[in-house]
Amino acid sequence: MHRGGFAQALAATGVTVNAVLPGPTRTETRPSSIIKRLEQPEEIAEVVAFLVSREAAAISGSPVRADGGVVLAIT
Numbered sequence: 583m584h585r586g587g588f589a590q591a592l593a594a595t596g597v598t599v600n601a602v603l604p605g606p607t608r609t610e611t612r613p614s615s616i617i618k619r620l621e622q623p624e625e626i627a628e629v630v631a632f633l634v635s636r637e638a639a640a641i642s643g644s645p646v647r648a649d650g651g652v653v654l655a656i657t
Contacts, residue, residue, distance in 0.1 A: 588643075589642045589643030590643070593642070598633070598638070598639065598641060598642035598643075599642060599643060600633050600638075600641060600642065600643070600644050600645070600646055601644075601645045601646065602626065602629055602630055602633065602646050602648055603645050603646065603647045603648065603649060604621065604626045604648050604649060605621055605647075605648065605649025605650045605651075605652045606620050606621060606649075606650065606652070607620055607621045607622070607623060607626065615649060615650030615651050615652045616650060616651030616652075617650040617651060619650070621648070621649075621650050625648065626648050629646060629648040633646060
């Protein structure tokens with residue numbers, strides 16, 4: 583079952599299902615995002631914390647990008 587399927591299956595329970603799509607974080611790779619820096623793990627955690635909060639109750643079945651505006655370059 584994919585993300586949308588889980589969201590539909592759990593809709594009546596009040597449980598939301600989303601996916602966080604993180605961008606480049608503290609690794610050995612070069613930053614390739616619009617923000618031109620590696621994201622801190624805490625920044626990704628803040629997105630997850632938001633998604634599990636009451637303030638995000640209307641978000642379900644969604645991919646949520648926390649990627650710093652990743653731009654793929656042709657080299």
